[in-house]
Amino acid sequence: MTVALEANGLGKRYGRRWALRDCSLSIPQGRVVGLVGPNGAGKTTLLHLAVGLQTPTAGTVSLLGDRPGSGPAALARFGFLAQDAPTYSRLKVREHLTMGAYLNPAWDTAFASARTEELRLDPGQRAGTLSGGQRAQLALTLAVAKRPELLLLDEPVASLDPLARREFLQTLMEVVASRSISVVLSSHLIADLERVCDYLVVLVAGTVAVAGDVDSLLASHHRLVGRRRDPLTLPSDQSVIEASHVDKQTTLMVRTDAPILDPGWTVTPVTLEDLVLAYMRRARDGAVELSTGLAAVQ
Amino acid sequence: MIEFHLDASSGVPTYLQLVQQVHQALQIGLLEPGDRLPTAQQVVASLAINPNTVLKAYRDLERAGLVRARPGLGTFVVGRLSRTDPEAQAKFRTSMTAWLRSARDAGLTAQDIEAIYRTAFRDSLAEGEGVA
Numbered sequence: 460m461t462v463a464l465e466a467n468g469l470g471k472r473y474g475r476r477w478a479l480r481d482c483s484l485s486i487p488q489g490r491v492v493g494l495v496g497p498n499g500a501g502k503t504t505l506l507h508l509a510v511g512l513q514t515p516t517a518g519t520v521s522l523l524g525d526r527p528g529s530g531p532a533a534l535a536r537f538g539f540l541a542q543d544a545p546t547y548s549r550l551k552v553r554e555h556l557t558m559g560a561y562l563n564p565a566w567d568t569a570f571a572s573a574r575t576e577e578l579r580l581d582p583g584q585r586a587g588t589l590s591g592g593q594r595a596q597l598a599l600t601l602a603v604a605k606r607p608e609l610l611l612l613d614e615p616v617a618s619l620d621p622l623a624r625r626e627f628l629q630t631l632m633e634v635v636a637s638r639s640i641s642v643v644l645s646s647h648l649i650a651d652l653e654r655v656c657d658y659l660v661v662l663v664a665g666t667v668a669v670a671g672d673v674d675s676l677l678a679s680h681h682r683l684v685g686r687r688r689d690p691l692t693l694p695s696d697q698s699v700i701e702a703s704h705v706d707k708q709t710t711l712m713v714r715t716d717a718p719i720l721d722p723g724w725t726v727t728p729v730t731l732e733d734l735v736l737a738y739m740r741r742a743r744d745g746a747v748e749l750s751t752g753l754a755a756v757q
Numbered sequence: 758m759i760e761f762h763l764d765a766s767s768g769v770p771t772y773l774q775l776v777q778q779v780h781q782a783l784q785i786g787l788l789e790p791g792d793r794l795p796t797a798q799q800v801v802a803s804l805a806i807n808p809n810t811v812l813k814a815y816r817d818l819e820r821a822g823l824v825r826a827r828p829g830l831g832t833f834v835v836g837r838l839s840r841t842d843p844e845a846q847a848k849f850r851t852s853m854t855a856w857l858r859s860a861r862d863a864g865l866t867a868q869d870i871e872a873i874y875r876t877a878f879r880d881s882l883a884e885g886e887g888v889a
Contacts, residue, residue: 629801632802632805632807632808633801635801636808637798653771654765654805655807677770
């Protein structure tokens with residue numbers, strides 16, 4: 460199976476600061492991948508390195524098996540929508556489509572015009588006077604009409620109002636359903652990602668905190684609430700992602716593929732948001748501290 | 758044809774919500790054998806969810822023998838829900854009511870009862886998994 464995006468030890472340094480460090484990823488094709496992380500986590504840097512807008516300081520990256528900058532054939536295979544869906548503000552909607560047709564060998568004229576009509580975009584209107592939602596939809600239409608195998612979108616809905624955001628994602632999912640395109644989209648709006656993504660990459664402080672299939676991630680993480688105890692007393696196949704203790708109670712998020720049978724715990728499922736936040740906190744604060752000297756015995 | 762909706766705050770996975778809505782529609786007779794389910798593309802376009810989620814829900818329903826995908830035509834309802842024996846239901850409801858009454862007589866609050874029920878329910882499921 461071809462890999463949509465592959466990174467090995469990828470890193471990018473700006474001056475002294477590593478925006479992305481030792482990033483290794485292998486994202487399968489045919490997925491809708493959510494790239495999440497706090498601001499400054501390296502999401503944009505990762506996407507820019509992948510599409511060849513920037514060059515890595517360390518490591519390698521490839522898209523659909525092609526190294527960035529390996530020529531026009533490789534460029535035709537993916538579409539990239541940069542942050543805030545940039546368009547040419549002085550050009551009219553019609554002129555954007557003309558330019559798209561001129562620049563892209565596999566341009567889908569029928570799709571582009573049908574789509575702009577459905578969106579009720581006035582062909583004679585300048586892009587600069589469109590609403591944020593319309594501009595994002597125009598940019599998405601251009602990216603899809605070039606018939607890519609893979610679409611990379613950097614925070615495509617962050618600046619849109621809730622209705623425009625929903626409509627944008629509806630269009631995107633319709634495209635995925637009808638054209639079997641792979642998608643990588645970065646966002647910090649977890650609620651949106653929860654609906655559309657089936658693969659998740661959590662990026663914190665320039666490194667990958669967790670990555671994997673959303674359903675398997677949700678199925679293997681649980682919240683455990685019970686009497687206060689040391690996480691070290693857990694079975695060895697349960698790894699603790701997050702632990703908090705009050706007086707008499709311990710709350711854990713654990714990752715395990717086996718059922719949790721200990722009757723001392725109340726076990727509840729976690730949401731994608733819980734999961735993402737737990738990994739973000741863990742990456743920020745360091746791994747779970749072991750509360751006793753037992754750590755030395757292990 | 759039915760229209761799906763999502764409850765984002767329910768904590769129930771999206772594909773399961775779709776499966777449950779088909780079940781409910783079958784239960785109340787809104788869907789009958791021969792009826793067509795919306796296509797993945799229609800569901801995706803209205804809910805803005807991942808197409809794989811819809812396909813996963815439909816595969817689940819197909820495995821349960823409730824629907825069948827006909828390539829190029831769509832996904833159709835072929836089965837009915839097998840209803841649980843009403844007599845068995847009545848029997849367990851009676852014994853549950855008696856149990857609840859005795860629990861309340863013993864001074865247990867509604868929250869106590871709910872906690873006991875949840876724990877026992879989970880334990881019995883865990884037992885079942887242990888055996889399998």
